[in-house]
Amino acid sequence: MKKTLRLAAAAALLPLAVGACGSGDARSGQADGELTYWLWDSNQVPAYQACATAFEAENPGTKIKIEQFGWADYWNKITTGLVAGNAPDVFVNHLNYYPTFAAKNQILPIDEQVEEAGISTDVYPEGLADVWVSQDGKRYGLPKDFDTIGIFYNKDLLAEAGVDESTLADLTWNPEDGGTYEDLIAHLTVDANGVRGDEPGFDKSKVEVYGLGLDENNGAGVGQQIWSMYALSTGWQFTDENPWGSEFQYDDPRFQATIAWFKGLIDKGYMPDLATSRAGVSVNDAFGAGKYALSTNGSWMIGSYFGYDGVDVGVAPVPVGPSGERATIFNGVADSIYAGTDDKEGAWKWVEHLASADCQKKVAEAAVVFPSLPEALEVAEEEFAAKGVDVSAFTLPIEEGATHLYPITDHAPEIAAIMGPAMDAVLAGEADASSLTEANEQVNALFQ
Amino acid sequence: MTLVQENPTGRLAAPSAPAQRKPRRRGIRWQRALAWVALAALVLLTLFPFYWMLRISLSDNRALAAGAGSLLPADLTFGAFRRVLGLATLEEARAQGGSGASIDFWRYLWNSVLTSSVITVGQVLFSAMAAYAFARLRWPGREAVFFAFLTALMIPPIFTALPNFVLMQRLGLLNTYAAIILPFFFMTPFAVFFLRQFFLGLSREIEEAAKIDGAGHVRIFFRIILPMSAAPLSTLALLVYITSWNEYFWPLLVGQEEDVRVLTVALGIFRSQTPQGSPDWAGLMAATLLAALPMIALFAAFGRRIVDSIQFSGLK
Amino acid sequence: MSVAVAPQQPSATERPAARLRAGRSRQDLVPALLFLLPAAFGFVTFYAWPALRTFYLSFTDYSLLAPPEWVGVQNYAEVLGDRRFWKSLTVTLEYVVINIGVQTVVALALAVLMHRLTKSTLIRGVLLLPYLVANVVVALVWYTMLDAQLGIVNSGLELVGLDPVAFFGETSTAIPTIALVNVWRHMGYTALLIFAGLQSIPSSVYEAAAIDGASEWRIFWRITMPLLRPVLVLVLVLTVIGSFQIFDTVAVTTKGGPIDSTRVIYYYIYEKAFQQFDFGYAAALCVVLFVILAGVALAQVKILRAGDSDLD
Known part of the structure; x- marks a missing residue:
């Protein structure tokens, strides 16, 4: 019996022992000049594969292994990889995640390499490169591509309403009466009897086509493609400073008036209620089914909106707000180098290549995203035009200097956890916009 | 009547x-x-x-x-x-709105069949042995140990996945069949619990008779308990097989390499591509149906076996 | 023929035999340990060790990406005052009650219907089909089918003159909807487990009842239910624990919303651990949940006397 007990004890201790002594490197096949590169957007795989082929030709002996995982799996795998010490050498990073990774020393700063290579960040549109400098003052990425917000519209529904497309570029908006923007939304809304939203007898309980669609995503405290373009056009800002602000301003009357107006669209029957928008089909699929005349969304959705059979689509710039300017969040992704890579030099070379005009032009040719480098952006614009997509509505705010940075702060996930339900409550009509003051206090308490 | x-x-x-x-x-x-x-x-x-x-x-x-x-x-x-x-x-x-990602269906199918089969054989056999110890043998501390096994049901997979991933990595087993199989090979609390309940219900008469004839525990287990439990065993085997077949998160973590990638992981690419982009709905559903087909075939074959084995044990 | 019936008769002779053997309890220890060995190895390596680690981490501040720091019971103190934790617990309970309530009744009905009506493997196979499809896909299919504007179910409702329902979108209907979607996936599976139990009830018992002219209803309550008890306990313990672990469906559909109406406990733990990188706190939540679940399981086993059936 003693023997079996000892056996049981040994069995119990085995995993401990294995955990303690087996810290050897298990990343087989990575030290022999192979670099692993991860990305989440499958649409971009062919373009980056082409970049990799060119890179391998220039750097004999180095092989690039590209792997792609869907958005949710991607971050789970990155996290487990970081914990276990075998994350990919280079991976596409996102503004929501990189500050945490940088703070925990999981990704490498690249300031020296950037300087050595003589890369000037001035070539990028203003602000785009700054967001990849973390709180410690070090750079963790070069902006690869960017996105802005625009208004997708259904050409047929506009024609039915007798609206001239060219007038869409001159829309104005304010939080009091919604300006010409709300007039348009009202006019494009049609009930089951064919009565429009701005006509007497409009039945808001039986709406056939909504003037404006409501996103199925919870915009939390950013509302990137949902309400940020209105709020920012009042002159309001998310935080006291950006990036790395420490005080949020959801208690600002301009912000709360904007949200109250937005909720008002639901009450008036011009926009579907929160429940409807969250019930299953995405805002773009509902748009593709002809349920919405207008739908605000990011440039990353161009492929989806223009892909629907039987729907003729156009894009208009976001409206001009009380500040006299348009506003859109300007955001992008970058490549990060994993701190645990065993080939730092090779990893940097690959990152440098990824950010180069050569590679970015290849990406541009795929016409999926907007490259950050102006010379590559031109290529992308031509490619989009060749596909029948006029993307000027997305680039106009950049030319006008009307872009705003994504709010980059500490505690982003916690803030989302507070603001998500708080915004839901307002849009669902269970709380007043003024309730966001309390949420703001909770958010700011995180920075104490 | x-x-x-x-x-x-x-x-x-x-x-x-x-x-x-x-x-x-x-x-x-x-x-x-x-x-x-x-x-x-x-x-x-x-x-x-x-x-x-x-x-x-x-x-x-x-x-x-x-x-x-x-x-x-x-x-x-x-x-x-x-x-x-x-x-x-x-x-x-x-x-057609697809992702452009293609998959080597037959290879992944084979990987799924192989891993699911090995898991099923190991899990059912070892769980049955454990269940026999819990249900038919008398030893001090039995109930306490059984309850400990039972509590393993309540540990969320997200908390076992991380340490187990680190373990596999340190053993150098990442991207091997072994890594995909091992955590499910020896037991699951479900299988042990399931079989214990059925073994409890078996009559002792035959067992006692065998004992008098001088049969040992091994003989009793293989010659009497297992044949008498053909119905619950085949039901369990089927459920274990399906569960292993549908396992997604674990093989995604430890078996992403082409050589060992299983069907569910391969089909994962048809889901969320970009943060907000639409998935390839048609591709996802086609993939799901194709992945379910082998299981349906299995059930068509196995379901008949279940009925047969019941009649067999009743008429013997 | 007597041999044929014997294996089907549970516990009729068990008790006297057990009494006889009570004194020999030590004698089985060595074979018991040998029989347990492989399973125990798997249990310790892949369950107990991670569980102990989680328990340890619940006393630390651990961000996953930096080494854990000991903070004592601070996480637990925070859990007690965490409004969202309690909210998520009530949401989860609501889910479990609806899910288990409906699922058990439907599965039991299905199992009895199959048992008494037909031995068609085809029907059993069909009912098991939903279980062949991954959770995530089931959730996505129902999510599109139940959409308020484009879903086929609402098209059907409109045909019969009803207003569309935003099943996943309303705070009041989201949890019941998710619960019922999972009933759909698991009812055949649960029915199969119960069915396996029904098959171990000796047919002689039904023959006797039939001779007495008992109605189906009476047979169900007087014979089937009491004899099915060990299997029902098994099924209930398993499904209740499984039900508490609801995660996938929420993750691909409502993501905890609208407002907090579907933020079930596992989703909350997941958010804390992998989105906010507050792994220590998530571990503490996990331990609290573990204690609750263990209590529930123990109570179920005790109340329903898992080991015994009433066939004496």
Whole structure:
């Protein structure tokens, strides 16, 4: 019996022992000049594969292994990889995640390499490169591509309403009466009897086509493609400073008036209620089914909106707000180098290549995203035009200097956890916009 | 007395049945009709979403939104299946709203079959051995140890996944079949609990008789307990097989390499591509149906076995 | 024939035999340990060790990406005052009650219907089909089918003159909807487990009842239910624990919303651990949940006397 007990004890201790002594490197096949590169957007795989082929030709002996995982799996795998010490050498990073990774020393700063290579960040549109400098003052990425917000519209529904497309570029908006923007939304809304939203007898309980669609995503405290373009056009800002602000301003009357107006669209029957928008089909699929005349969304959705059979689509710039300017969040992704890579030099070379005009032009040719480098952006614009997509509505705010940075702060996930339900409550009509003051206090308490 | 005739295991009693026929037939017939209607309704409810998946998989992804209200496929095409099987070119796939990602279906199918089979054999055998110790043997601390096993049911997978991943990595087992199989190979709390409950119900008579004949525990286990439990064992084996087949998160973590990638992981690429982009609905549904096909075939074969084994143990 | 019936008769002779053997309890220890060895190895390596680690981490501040720091019971103190934790617990309970309530009744009905009506493997196979499809896909299919504007179910409702329902979108209907979607996936599976139990009830018992002229209803309550008890306990313990672990469906559909109406406990733990990188706190939540679940399981086993059936 003693023997079996000892056996049981040994069995119990085995995993401990294995955990303690087996810290050897298990990343087989990575030290022999192979670099692993991860990305989440499958649409971009062919373009980056082409970049990799060119890179391998220039750097004999180095092989690039590209792997792609869907958005949710991607971050789970990155996290487990970081914990276990075998994350990919280079991976596409996102503004929501990189500050945490940088703070925990999981990704490498690249300031020296950037300087050595003589890369000037001035070539990028203003602000785009700054967001990849973390709180410690070090750079963790070069902006690869960017996105802005625009208004997708259904050409047929506009024609039915007798609206001239060219007038869409001159829309104005304010939080009091919604300006010409709300007039348009009202006019494009049609009930089951064919009565429009701005006509007497409009039945808001039986709406056939909504003037404006409501996103199925919870915009939390950013509302990137949902309400940020209105709020920012009042002159309001998310935080006291950006990036790395420490005080949020959801208690600002301009912000709360904007949200109250937005909720008002639901009450008036011009926009579907929160429940409807969250019930299953995405805002773009509902748009593709002809349920919405207008739908605000990011440039990353161009492929989806223009892909629907039987729907003729156009894009208009976001409206001009009380500040006299348009506003859109300007955001992008970058490549990060994993701190645990065993080939730092090779990893940097690959990152440098990824950010180069050569590679970015290849990406541009795929016409999926907007490259950050102006010379590559031109290529992308031509490619989009060749596909029948006029993307000027997305680039106009950049030319006008009307872009705003994504709010980059500490505690982003916690803030989302507070603001998500708080915004839901307002849009669902269970709380007043003024309730966001309390949420703001909770958010700011995180920075104490 | 119609009752007995309808009883699956009631065949033996049938010859003596007519003698005791009671005048309740009418009520019973009405009850049975109602019962059939209820069963049919549940079967229909079960099947409709499958029809819907089939419909989506036969649709053109880009026409789906506009054709949402129709019961028929939107722009009937086999494009999705071609995409999933890697038969479509990149351009063809992208034109239909697909991702352009193709998969080596047959290799992944083999990987799934192999890992699921090994897991099933190991898990059912070792869990049965443990269940035998818990249900048929008497030893101090039995209930406490059993309860400890049972509590393992309550540990969320997200908390076992991380340490287990680190373990596999340190053992150098990442991207091997072993890594995919090991955590499920020796036991699951479910399997042990399931079999223990059935073993508890077995009669001791035969066991005692065997003991008197001088049979040891090993012999009793393999020659008496296992054959007597053919029905629960085959049911469990089937469920374990399906569960292993559907396992996604764990093989995604430890088995991403082509050589060992299983079907579920390969099909994961048809889901969320970009943060907010639409998935390739048609491709996803086609992939799901294709992945379920081997399981359906298995059930067609196995389901018959279950019935047979029950009749076998009843008539022996 | 007597041999044929014997294996089907549970516990009829068990008790006297057990009494006889009570004194020999030590004698089985060595074979018991040998029989347990492989399973125990798997248990310790892949369950107990991670569980102990989680327990340890619940006393630390651990961000996953930096080494854990000991903070004592601070996480637990925070859990007690965490409004969202309690909210998520009530949401989860609501889910479990609806899910288990409906699922058990439907599965039991299905199993009895199959048992008494037909031995068709085809029907059993069909009912098991939903279980062949991954959770995530089931959730996505129902999510599209139940959409308020484009879903086929609402098209059906409109046909019969009803207003569309935003099943997943309303705070009041989201949890019941998710619960019922999972009933759909698991009812055939649960029915199969119960069915396996029904098959171990000796047919002689039904023959006797039939001879007495008992109605189906009476047979169900007087014979089937009492004899099915060990299996029902098994099924209930398993499904209740499984039900508490609801995660996938929420993750791909409502993501905890609208407002907090579907933020079930596992989703909350997941958010804390992998989105906010507050792994220590998530571990503490996990331990609290573990204690609750263990209590529930123990109570179920005790109340329903898992080991015994009433066939004496």
